[in-house]
Amino acid sequence: MPAPFRPPTATTWRLAVIDGPNMPNLGNRDKKLYGEIASLADLQSLVRDFAETLNVTVDQFASNHEGEILDFIHRTASKVDGYIINPAGLTTYGEATRHALDDTKKPVMEVHFSNTARHFAGVVPPYLEQKSRFTYSATGLVMGLRQYSYLGAMLGLVLALDDETFLDGGAVRH
Numbered sequence: 001m002p003a004p005f006r007p008p009t010a011t012t013w014r015l016a017v018i019d020g021p022n023m024p025n026l027g028n029r030d031k032k033l034y035g036e037i038a039s040l041a042d043l044q045s046l047v048r049d050f051a052e053t054l055n056v057t058v059d060q061f062a063s064n065h066e067g068e069i070l071d072f073i074h075r076t077a078s079k080v081d082g083y084i085i086n087p088a089g090l091t092t093y094g095e096a097t098r099h100a101l102d103d104t105k106k107p108v109m110e111v112h113f114s115n116t117a118r119h120f121a122g123v124v125p126p127y128l129e130q131k132s133r134f135t136y137s138a139t140g141l142v143m144g145l146r147q148y149s150y151l152g153a154m155l156g157l158v159l160a161l162d163d164e165t166f167l168d169g170g171a172v173r174h
């Protein structure tokens with residue numbers, strides 16, 4: 001059933017959804033953080049189904065290798081209207097990936113399964129405080145809602161792209 005709040009004439013935006021290092025192993029990760037989701041394939045199927053409901057398309061990509069993620073961003077930059085990324089293992093040091101996304105000039109939503117502020121506080125002492133590099137240049141951030149973070153990010157990004165007074169149809173980032 002199509003989303004009732006998007007008119008039938010709304011643009012079919014093309015989005016790219018990227019999962020970074022360790023997300024290909026989603027089914028075997030800590031259930032306290034990642035829940036009972038069985039696999040990356042299940043996550044991608046949930047995201048695809050939601051995209052269909054919103055009447056947008058998604059190009060999905062996951063890799064344990066930053067270079068492959070950079071290649072994906074470079075080759076999709078002129079084809080997609082916005083990115084959703086879970087930088088995962090690149091969150092704190094993924095400057096090359098952040099720059100590649102920045103170079104696209106497209107809106108970028110950062111997503112995480114966990115609330116990374118709480119998660120990081122649990123894994124390092126306060127004097128080594130860890131932060132996401134991606135939040136500095138992301139359009140927005142959704143985290144702490146496990147797989148539903150991706151759906152929240154997608155909904156927000158699609159409505160923002162629809163709103164010509166906000167992202168100017170994807171041409172301008174704010």
Ligand SMILES: O=C1C[C@@](O)(C(=O)O)C[C@@H](O)[C@@H]1O
Nearest residue numbers: 022087088089091112113114
């Ligand atoms: O791999 C991940 C997954 C993560 O991005 C999340 O989705 O909660 C959080 C990161 O700190 C971690 O390195």
